[in-house]
Each structure stands twice: as structure tokens, then as C-alpha cells.
Amino acid sequence: MSQEKEGSGKQVIARTAAILTALEKFPFGASLGELSQACDLPKTTVHRMVSSLEAQQLVITDGNGVRLGPALVRLAASAHKDVIGIARPYIEALGRSTRETVDLCIYRGTHSVLVDQYASDQELRVVSAIGTAFPIHCTAHGKALLAQLSDDVFTMLSTGFSLEKRTEQTLVNIDALRADLVVGAKSGCFIDREEHARGVCGIGLTLRTGFVDQYALALAVPALRFQDHFEELKNALIQCKSQIEAVIGA
Template sequence: MTQEIDSGGKQVIARAASVLKSLENQRQGLSLSQIAKASDLPRTTVHRIVAALEAQQMVITGSGGIRLGPALARLAASAHMDVVAIARPYVESLGRRTRETVDVSVYRGLHAVSVDQYPSDQELRVVSSVGTAFPIHSTAHGKALLTAFSEDAVRRLLTDPLESRTPLTLTTVDAVIKSVSEAQVRGWAVDEEEHAKGVCGIGVYLQSGLAEHYAISLAIPALRFYENRESLKAALLQCKAEIESVIGV
């Protein structure tokens, strides 16, 4: 009997998840029939699930149809903090191993915004305030975040000419797309004094399973970057793998 109840409970959750997934990115909302088609569920089943989800504010019904509700936004905000908390021990470990500054960033349109940092303990170091918004096209963490998007999406986001921070900044959309495409293939992005003279970076995209996009990066003085590039890259990739293993993606 218990096994049958567990199986039924899993089925209900799976169906509710299908309904919620069908509403992803549907800002205007969908009708019950459209949800039923997208989730491959009977319309009567969708009606019952939507009613239950609406009672919990996970979906709301408006003039355009049914769309995701405010309760999911609150859960997403909580999940955002959880990702930072989950990553923190591994970020600290990476910082201790490399003795370089580690940043955790989140995607915010044209910027990568720092949400956590473990600063280097060396006399010559690269440190910025948590909450700083960095240009997405000229930083390692920014380009790492862009690897999550298609070329078309990047072209819609960026506009020529791009802001130049140093003589090495990539100032055309084509050049940034080429750099991002290379990062997608090899699994890591690089900033070689593109954002600030004398400062380099390596960044990786963090698979979180959430709608938010995160990156982890190392900020390194150019004087140490080139001679330690391979070991820094390996340590960063290990950190990424450890965090993703805990998150379970």
C-alpha cells in the first residue's frame, strides 16, 4: 500500500512539474488547452492541477491566460541564496588553493553582478566589492555567462560598438561571439587584460538547474596569470565540478 501511495505521489508531482514547465517564459499566459497540449496531459487533469497550484499562488490567471505566480518568484529568490551558500565552501577552498580572488556572479543583462567573493591573501591582488556590476563582454565571468545563450540571443543583447575599457577590449559583437564560442567548446572563458590593464581572469559557467545563470571566476594580476594559467584553470574546473555534483545537475 505504501509503495502505491508513493508512486501516486510521484505522479502528481511529475504532472504538476509538467504544467509549471509548460508556463516557463510564457509571460502572457496560456489557456488550459494550450497547457494540456504542451504538457501532454488531459485537459481535466490540467484543470485540477492548475486549481491546486493557484491556491498556493504558484500560478495565477489573468486576461491573457494562466501564468507563473508570485510564490515561484519567492522560491527562486530563496534558491538564489542557496546556490551561493552551497558554493561557498568550494569557493573558499579554491581561494585557499590558488591564493587568488574568487568571484561568484549572476547574469543581469549587459552585466555580470558579483554576489559573493573570496579575496586573495597576497599583497598584489585583484579585489572588488560584492554587488559590483561588470560588463558582460569584457570579463571572464561575463563571457562564461554568455556561453549559456545562443548566438542569436547574444546578438540581440549586444550592440556595436561595445564599450572599450583597455586597448585589448573586444569592441565588436562578432569578436565577442567568437570568444564565447571558443569558451563553449573548451569549457572556460578568459579575460586577458580586456577589462582592466594588468588584470586577467578565467571564468566558468555554473550549471545550477535554475532559471538564474551563475559563473565562478578567478581574478588574477597579469604578472601571475600567464605563468600559472594551466594550474589555475584546472583548479577552477575542479571547483565547478564539485559544486555541480552537490547541486545534483
């Protein structure tokens, strides 16, 4: 391969990556103009590349614009299995050291979905079925995922659905929820103090995996034990996050 062809190939790959990366920020679709601006590429170039990507189902175009396509979802599903496999030994170690339930969740619209769990061995414990979808606004892992969304996506989500009041502690005011997310972002951990279910608390944070899907790791703890062991639980969770991310290379 000549240097000229090699350089051209690298440019195409770089532009393709730029478009796909930009679309992560537009889960509901982006116009060609928005993509052109986000990628700093001419609109004609974006249009040509989107057409090629659409032919491979890497993107799809509908009434809302261009968004990531089913081929990427399939690739992400494969990577998703890898994340579970990589994280599992560290999740088990965290569960054994804290004796509390550890949840690994993935972001899905207005919910965080449980994809793996290590159940506490204590008589009083918090356990959920794999595949359970939790409201994103009132769980520790959900808040961690919600805080990663751009302001535009957060606004679209918050105006598109009402915040369900699960308990007396649930934050159903958007401004109060935003403020709570700011506090969580500064501390590095997001807290659920009986906001999703009475008697249940949680502490969560996001995992940087480098994959399209967004993951959160959390400890689910009965309220009776939560506050007394909060600092040690937080430190153990942060350590587990660091270990998983180091192995993944995020």
C-alpha cells in the same frame, strides 16, 4: 487517493514543470502559441494552466506575453542563499590553493552580479564589492553566463544594447564576441585578458545547480601573474566546479 487521481495529479505537476521550464528560455515573455509548441501541449491547456499559475504569482502576463513571476523569484532567492552556502567551503579552498581571488556571480540581464567572493591574500590582488554588477560581455564570468543563453536571447540582448568598450582589448563586435564564446565553450573556460579593466585578467565557467538562476565561478588575477599560471589556475577552477556540482547533485 485513488490511482486515477494520483495519475491526474502527476500529469498536472509534469505539465506545470514543462511550462515553467520552457519559460526559462523566454526571459522577455512568450506567447501562448510559443509555450504550446515548446511544451507540446494544446493551446487551450496552456491557457488554463497559465491562468492558474498567474493566480499564484508563479507567472505573470503583460504586453510581451507570459514570463516567470515574482513567487518564483522569491523561491530562487532562497535557493540562491543555499548555493552560496554550499559553494563557500570549496570557494575558500580554491582561493587558498591558488592564492587568487575567487568570484561567484549570478546572471542578471546584461550583467553578471557578484554574490560571494574569497579575496586573495597577496599584496597585488583583484577585489570587488559584493553586489558589483559587471558587463556580461567583457568579464570571464560574464562570458560564461552569456554562452549559456539561447541564440534568440543572445540576439535580443546584442541588438538591445551597445557593447561598452572598457579597454583596448574589449570585444565590441558581436561576431567577434560570438567567436570568442565558441572558443570558450570548446575549452570549457572563458577568458578575460584585460577586457574589463587594464591589468586585470580572469578565467571563468558556469556552475550547473539545477536552480532557475544561472551561476558562474571565476578567478580574478592580476595580468602580471595570469599567463604564467594559467594552466594550473584553469585546472584548479575546473576541479572546484566539479566538487560543487557533485555536492549539489547537478
